[in-house]
Amino acid sequence: MDIVCLVFDGLTALDAVGPYEVLSRVPGATFTFAAVEGGTVRTDNGVIALVPSAAMADVGSVDVLVVPGGLGTRRLVEDRRVLEWVGDAHGTTTWTTSVCTGSLVLAAAGLLDGVEATTHWSERATLSAYGATVLAQRVVERGKIMTAAGVSAGIDMALTLAARLAGPDVAQAIQLGIEYDPEPPFDTGSPDKAPAAVVELVRRHLAPAQT
Amino acid sequence: MDIVCLVFDGLTALDAVGPYEVLSRVPGATFTFAAVEGGTVRTDNGVIALVPSAAMADVGSVDVLVVPGGLGTRRLVEDRRVLEWVGDAHGTTTWTTSVCTGSLVLAAAGLLDGVEATTHWSERATLSAYGATVLAQRVVERGKIMTAAGVSAGIDMALTLAARLAGPDVAQAIQLGIEYDPEPPFDTGSPDKAPAAVVELVRRHLAPAQT
Numbered sequence: 001m002d003i004v005c006l007v008f009d010g011l012t013a014l015d016a017v018g019p020y021e022v023l024s025r026v027p028g029a030t031f032t033f034a035a036v037e038g039g040t041v042r043t044d045n046g047v048i049a050l051v052p053s054a055a056m057a058d059v060g061s062v063d064v065l066v067v068p069g070g071l072g073t074r075r076l077v078e079d080r081r082v083l084e085w086v087g088d089a090h091g092t093t094t095w096t097t098s099v100c101t102g103s104l105v106l107a108a109a110g111l112l113d114g115v116e117a118t119t120h121w122s123e124r125a126t127l128s129a130y131g132a133t134v135l136a137q138r139v140v141e142r143g144k145i146m147t148a149a150g151v152s153a154g155i156d157m158a159l160t161l162a163a164r165l166a167g168p169d170v171a172q173a174i175q176l177g178i179e180y181d182p183e184p185p186f187d188t189g190s191p192d193k194a195p196a197a198v199v200e201l202v203r204r205h206l207a208p209a210q211t
Numbered sequence: 212m213d214i215v216c217l218v219f220d221g222l223t224a225l226d227a228v229g230p231y232e233v234l235s236r237v238p239g240a241t242f243t244f245a246a247v248e249g250g251t252v253r254t255d256n257g258v259i260a261l262v263p264s265a266a267m268a269d270v271g272s273v274d275v276l277v278v279p280g281g282l283g284t285r286r287l288v289e290d291r292r293v294l295e296w297v298g299d300a301h302g303t304t305t306w307t308t309s310v311c312t313g314s315l316v317l318a319a320a321g322l323l324d325g326v327e328a329t330t331h332w333s334e335r336a337t338l339s340a341y342g343a344t345v346l347a348q349r350v351v352e353r354g355k356i357m358t359a360a361g362v363s364a365g366i367d368m369a370l371t372l373a374a375r376l377a378g379p380d381v382a383q384a385i386q387l388g389i390e391y392d393p394e395p396p397f398d399t400g401s402p403d404k405a406p407a408a409v410v411e412l413v414r415r416h417l418a419p420a421q422t
Contacts, residue, residue, distance in 0.1 A: 012232070013228045013231065013232060014228055014229065014231075014232040014389065017224050017225055017228040017259075018225065020224065020225075020258070020259070021223070021224060021225035021362065021363075024256055024258055031256075031258050032258075033258070033259070040262060045235055045242075047231070047235055047242050047243075047244070047264070048228075048231070048244070048261065049261070049262035050259065050260070050261060050262075051251060051260035051261070051262065053258070100390075120390060121390060138392065138394045139394070149390050149392075150388075150389060150390030151232065151388075151389040151390055151391070152232075152366065152389045152390060152391040152393065153390055153392075155363065155393070155395075156393060156394050156395060156396060159395060159396050159397070160396045163396060163397075168397070169408070169409060169412065170412075171396065171397065172397045172399040172405060172406070172409045173399075173405075173409050173412040173413045175395060175396075175397055175399050175400050175405075176399050176400060176401070176402065176405045176409055176410065176413050177361075177362075177413050178225065178361060178362040178363045179311075179331060179332060179360050179361030179362055179363060179364055179400055179401065180362070180363040180393075180395055180400040181349065181360075181364075181395075181400025181401040181404065182363065182366070182367060182391075182393035182395065182400070183349045183350070183367050184366075184367060184370060184386060184391055184392075184393065185367060185370050185371045185374060185382065185386075186370070186374075186379070186382065186383045186386055188383040188384075188386050188387050189386050189387060189390060189391040189392025189393070190387070190390065190392040191387065193392065194383060194384075194386075194387045195383070197380070198380060198383045198384050198387055199387065201380065201381075201384040202384045202387050202388050
């Protein structure tokens with residue numbers, strides 16, 4: 001089973017690494033980071049330089065596609081080569097998935113017209129403008145398309161997907177392997193729960209790379 | 212504020228990228244991945260090749276040290292240069308932290324003698340053998356040392372640390388920015404909660420890279 005995660009300059013690292021850490025542990029899976037261009041890609045803030053395993057154009061079979069988010073998606077949604085590649089890959093996948101604003105790329109490729117999907121909370125209107133029906137949910141599964149909310153939601157999505165790919169026992173074992181028994185120190189992980197001042201703080205200042 | 216995460220061949224990617232995604236968003240922080248050797252490092256399964264920002268020996272000031280885990284720690288705990296560097300860094304840090312089996316490196320450097328700490332659930336006995344007092348907790352904070360349980364626990368640790376570094380409002384905003392409102396599909400993230408068969412499955416087969 002070939003699992004391919006598209007990587008690009010300006011991606012948010014955890015969007016990609018969360019699903020990677022889960023899905024690379026699925027028995028029989030081969031996990032590949034495929035770059036839009038050849039060569040090293042840099043995360044949104046420039047700190048992480050990742051060497052991809054392949055260039056997008058050189059990838060053969062794609063059984064599971066993962067498209068992470070990040071500021072770099074703003075370029076991807078206008079890059080015809082990327083959108084065509086995503087559309088072509090989707091033609092043969094068993095699962096097409098996204099994390100955070102990766103859903104905007106799926107939408108720009110025409111895969112989410114009238115389809116229920118999710119994205120980072122701050123970009124729901126953008127996804128809706130592409131013609132998707134946006135749900136304020138952490139993971140949305142419709143047919144073979146699975147979309148996740150912002151950044152860390154990729155972990156929950158990937159565990160859900162692991163259960164579809166290899167059964168609940170394997171998914172549960174992977175969850176235990178990465179000791180995913182979350183205890184967030186605050187209950188401010190969604191805009192419905194965070195104080196209005198904190199929501200405003202994020203919108204204005206703190207997380208230029210959250211999308 | 213200089214936040215330095217030690218990286219090395221055989222690290223578990225999410226151990227490092229979880230704290231990175233949180234702590235790189237702390238206002239005024241500079242986040243550096245420092246490699247034991249110069250050059251690219253590869254994760255436990257070889258899939259991710261990461262280009263570090265610096266070699267360990269070239270890092271100047273360390274205000275916050277993060278030591279992630281992974282199979283590669285088995286070499287680190289026997290590498291005198293690494294242990295001396297960690298010990299020296301600890302001499303000037305305001306916080307010294309670890310994720311997963313990164314705690315074994317802190318322990319091998321002599322920083323956890325008689326200190327309460329945590330690690331990946333499968334390596335509690337190893338940490339105890341180093342002289343630490345092991346707690347089955349997700350995050351343990353004792354003085355300026357903060358240790359996290361396995362892999363994904365680094366996110367919870369880093370948010371706790373962000374609150375210490377920059378106050379709860381900032382930490383809450385970062386949590387919202389990465390939309391960390393976890394909804395694990397199963398309740399099997401710790402060995403106390405997972406069915407015995409799943410615990411056994413992890414121990415035997417599934418997650419050779421979990422430590």
